[in-house]
Amino acid sequence: MEKLLEIKNLHAEVGGKEILKGIDLTVNYGEIHAIMGPNGSGKSTLSNVLAGREGYEVTEGEVIYKGKNLLELEPEERAREGIFMAFQYPVEIPGVNNSYFLKAALNAKLKHEGKPEIDAMDFLTLVRDRMKIVEMDDKFMSRGVNEGFSGGEKKRNEILQMAVLEPTLAILDETDSGLDIDALRIVAEGVNKLRSPERSVIMVTHYQRLLDYIVPDFVHVLSDGRIIKSGDKSLALELEEKGYGWLLGEDEAA
Amino acid sequence: MSSTDVLDEVVGSEYKHGFVTDIESDILPPGLNEDTIRFISAQKEEPEWLLQFRLDAYRHWLTMDQPDWAKLNIDPIDYQAISYWAAPKSKDDGPKSLDEVDPKLLETYEKLGIPLAERAALAGVAVDAVFDSVSVATTFKDKLAKEGIIFCSFSEAVKDHPDLVKEYLGSVVPTGDNYFAALNSAVFSDGSFVYIPKGVRCPMELSTYFRINASNTGQFERTLIVADEGAYVSYLEGCTAPMRDENQLHAAVVELVVQKDAQIKYSTVQNWYPGDENGVGGIYNFVTKRADCRGDNAKVSWTQVETGSAITWKYPSCVLRGDNSVGEFYSVALTNNYQQADTGTKMIHLGKNTSSTIISKGISAGHGQQSYRGLVKVAASADGARNYSQCDSMLLGDQCGAHTFPYIEAKNPTAQVEHEASTSKISEDQLFYCQQRGLGVEDAVSMIVNGFAKEVIRELPMEFAVEAQKLLGVSLENAVG
Ligand SMILES: Nc1ncnc2c1ncn2[C@@H]1O[C@H](COP(=O)(O)OP(=O)(O)OP(=O)(O)O)[C@@H](O)[C@H]1O
Numbered sequence: 235m236e237k238l239l240e241i242k243n244l245h246a247e248v249g250g251k252e253i254l255k256g257i258d259l260t261v262n263y264g265e266i267h268a269i270m271g272p273n274g275s276g277k278s279t280l281s282n283v284l285a286g287r288e289g290y291e292v293t294e295g296e297v298i299y300k301g302k303n304l305l306e307l308e309p310e311e312r313a314r315e316g317i318f319m320a321f322q323y324p325v326e327i328p329g330v331n332n333s334y335f336l337k338a339a340l341n342a343k344l345k346h347e348g349k350p351e352i353d354a355m356d357f358l359t360l361v362r363d364r365m366k367i368v369e370m371d372d373k374f375m376s377r378g379v380n381e382g383f384s385g386g387e388k389k390r391n392e393i394l395q396m397a398v399l400e401p402t403l404a405i406l407d408e409t410d411s412g413l414d415i416d417a418l419r420i421v422a423e424g425v426n427k428l429r430s431p432e433r434s435v436i437m438v439t440h441y442q443r444l445l446d447y448i449v450p451d452f453v454h455v456l457s458d459g460r461i462i463k464s465g466d467k468s469l470a471l472e473l474e475e476k477g478y479g480w481l482l483g484e485d486e487a488a
Numbered sequence: 489m490s491s492t493d494v495l496d497e498v499v500g501s502e503y504k505h506g507f508v509t510d511i512e513s514d515i516l517p518p519g520l521n522e523d524t525i526r527f528i529s530a531q532k533e534e535p536e537w538l539l540q541f542r543l544d545a546y547r548h549w550l551t552m553d554q555p556d557w558a559k560l561n562i563d564p565i566d567y568q569a570i571s572y573w574a575a576p577k578s579k580d581d582g583p584k585s586l587d588e589v590d591p592k593l594l595e596t597y598e599k600l601g602i603p604l605a606e607r608a609a610l611a612g613v614a615v616d617a618v619f620d621s622v623s624v625a626t627t628f629k630d631k632l633a634k635e636g637i638i639f640c641s642f643s644e645a646v647k648d649h650p651d652l653v654k655e656y657l658g659s660v661v662p663t664g665d666n667y668f669a670a671l672n673s674a675v676f677s678d679g680s681f682v683y684i685p686k687g688v689r690c691p692m693e694l695s696t697y698f699r700i701n702a703s704n705t706g707q708f709e710r711t712l713i714v715a716d717e718g719a720y721v722s723y724l725e726g727c728t729a730p731m732r733d734e735n736q737l738h739a740a741v742v743e744l745v746v747q748k749d750a751q752i753k754y755s756t757v758q759n760w761y762p763g764d765e766n767g768v769g770g771i772y773n774f775v776t777k778r779a780d781c782r783g784d785n786a787k788v789s790w791t792q793v794e795t796g797s798a799i800t801w802k803y804p805s806c807v808l809r810g811d812n813s814v815g816e817f818y819s820v821a822l823t824n825n826y827q828q829a830d831t832g833t834k835m836i837h838l839g840k841n842t843s844s845t846i847i848s849k850g851i852s853a854g855h856g857q858q859s860y861r862g863l864v865k866v867a868a869s870a871d872g873a874r875n876y877s878q879c880d881s882m883l884l885g886d887q888c889g890a891h892t893f894p895y896i897e898a899k900n901p902t903a904q905v906e907h908e909a910s911t912s913k914i915s916e917d918q919l920f921y922c923q924q925r926g927l928g929v930e931d932a933v934s935m936i937v938n939g940f941a942k943e944v945i946r947e948l949p950m951e952f953a954v955e956a957q958k959l960l961g962v963s964l965e966n967a968v969g
């Protein structure tokens with residue numbers, strides 16, 4: 235199987251403090267990887283490092299994406315190359331029209347791919363189609379980006395953006411948190427619709443219930459900046475039952 | 489790179505209107521005395537009363553001091569080193585039809601995006617083009633005349649409609665109102681005159697485009713707009729100047745007279761040359777703008793987008809005399825590099841149930857400094873007066889500053905005055921969010937800033953709104969990333 239992403243011995247610091255302490259992870263095209271682990275273990279940090287956020291300094295190791303060194307790309311270049319991060323806390327951009335923003339994002343990607351910009355009508359058709367997937371009302375498109383959206387609405391908006399931008403690697407950081415049961419199902423369907431042999435997903439979550447909807451190929455447990463256990467979907471069920479204690483103990487013993 | 493570095497880099501604008509038109513001009517040697525004023529008045533073949541108006545203003549001005557209460561650092565201005573008259577040569581023998589206007593001038597306005605030939609003109613916008621001290625062309629005059637609307641250069645108005653000019657000139661901003669207004673009243677050169685008769689809704693946007701070209705000259709334009717009972721007009725003002733190392737003075741006076749049930753919407757996109765990234769050169773923009781709502785239910789709104797000038801000193805104001813009259817002030821001011829702006833408004837509530845709204849958005853980048861200065865005054869007579877003020881500042885980087893000076897004087901216990909203020913930094917989270925969606929840093933900053941200014945931009949007429957949005961983006965180029 236062809237590798238999309240290869241993380242080797244990744245160490246990263248935030249604010250001078252080492253948070254990631256040697257991560258190894260390979261994601262092949264078409265795979266869905268779930269990352270679980272206690273609060274503060276470094277899950278969001280890993281997502282941010284992959285997306286290229288400022289202030290997250292890689293001190294050791296490498297990340298190869300589509301066969302190239304990912305770490306030397308600017309965040310916007312990574313995005314145009316197909317990395318999409320659904321934020322744990324999507325930010326509000328007051329006054330910037332949601333639809334305008336999304337169109338600008340799509341056009342940035344199209345331009346990067348050497349394709350012509352999408353015209354207003356085609357864009358409208360595309361967005362309408364994708365909005366059906368996340369069951370979002372038209373009125374959200376004329377509001378400011380996430381401006382005054384409820385927590386769940388923000389998360390749906392993330393999935394809408396993802397559905398429109400059709401990333402190669404989607405990184406979902408706790409997209410399930412703060413969602414009611416219906417929204418969870420809707421968001422999960424959005425992700426499942428995107429599932430294809432050309433795309434991969436890294437999904438950070440605390441809860442098995444998301445994995446009931448989006449069945450992962452692999453489950454990894456992150457603790458204190460390291461992946462301490464990897465397995466298939468049954469690992470998540472085991473965690474749900476036993477918590478992290480037994481793993482942490484095992485880690486200490488090792 | 490820290491976000492401050494990033495921001496510092498994105499701010500650093502390139503001024504797109506900095507070219508000089510090579511045209512032969514008559515320029516009065518620098519210096520100011522009564523002879524200068526007599527010369528200007530004679531050039532324009534003005535009636536005696538107007539010369540007297542000028543001389544009175546000049547004599548008053550001599551007794552005044554340049555104000556220093558604004559939060560601005562202004563290098564001393566040598567008023568004797570300024571030339572008070574510059575006019576393209578071909579213009580000697582009075583107003584001409586468009587076909588006779590020097591092609592170089594037409595080309596200049598074309599380059600600025602203001603085609604003057606009526607067939608190419610912006611649909612639905614009539615333009616008065618003022619080049620240095622004179623108006624070089626006014627479009628759609630005949631079409632407007634059919635509705636009884638007068639739209640012409642100030643000089644023409646003095647010749648063709650002396651009674652109207654005499655009745656209203658100085659009636660809103662008296663000659664001795666303030667230092668710069670007095671100076672303007674003494675030496676004003678040209679500008680626009682608008683009269684909308686009773687009950688007429690002006691069918692197109694009226695617009696004046698001011699261009700400073702000559703060096704070492706000041707521009708002192710005078711605008712007078714009268715909306716008679718029940719009339720409506722939307723008026724736009726745009727300005728640019730070449731890039732020059734010395735500071736040039738622009739001291740304008742704008743008077744709006746709004747009669748009963750009338751409405752004036754006045755929009756400005758001010759893009760005078762701001763100086764270079766080290767603060768060398770640029771226009772000193774010291775402007776007095778005031779609207780007088782003389783009758784009941786009169787309404788005036790000022791909308792301004794101020795991105796240019798080295799220093800801006802400007803407080804478009806509303807005197808709400810008529811009962812139920814309404815004053816609005818929507819402002820976006822952007823200061824980058826070493827630009828300074830002290831701007832705001834005065835809302836003077838005299839009539840009953842008068843209301844005013846102030847929305848001010850300040851954006852500072854580089855070493856830019858700006859202050860919002862506003863006065864809301866409610867007289868004892870103004871029962872039921874209401875004001876809502878909102879002043880938001882956005883900082884890009886940590887070398888710039890934003891200050892707010894709201895003054896409230898309420899002498900009527902029924903007055904409701906509300907003031908809200910906020911200061912925010914463009915956040916790293918917002919920038920990263922945009923980048924993560926594939927937007928470059930400059931586009932992201934431009935987008936965030938435009939979003940911040942949206943409540944004001946949306947008050948602008950369509951063509952201007954697009955222009956203003958671009959301008960905010962361009963003025964912040966290299967402010968980040
Ligand atoms: N700017 C920072 N300065 C110092 N420490 C930081 C900074 N940002 C994150 N950290 C620390 O890094 C550690 C990992 O944080 P991270 O957000 O990656 O955890 P997480 O696994 O996503 O947790 P959660 O499940 O609560 O979302 C935490 O201890 C956090 O306090």
Ligand SMILES: [Mg+2]
Pocket residue numbers: 277278279322407408
């Ligand atoms: Mg997290």
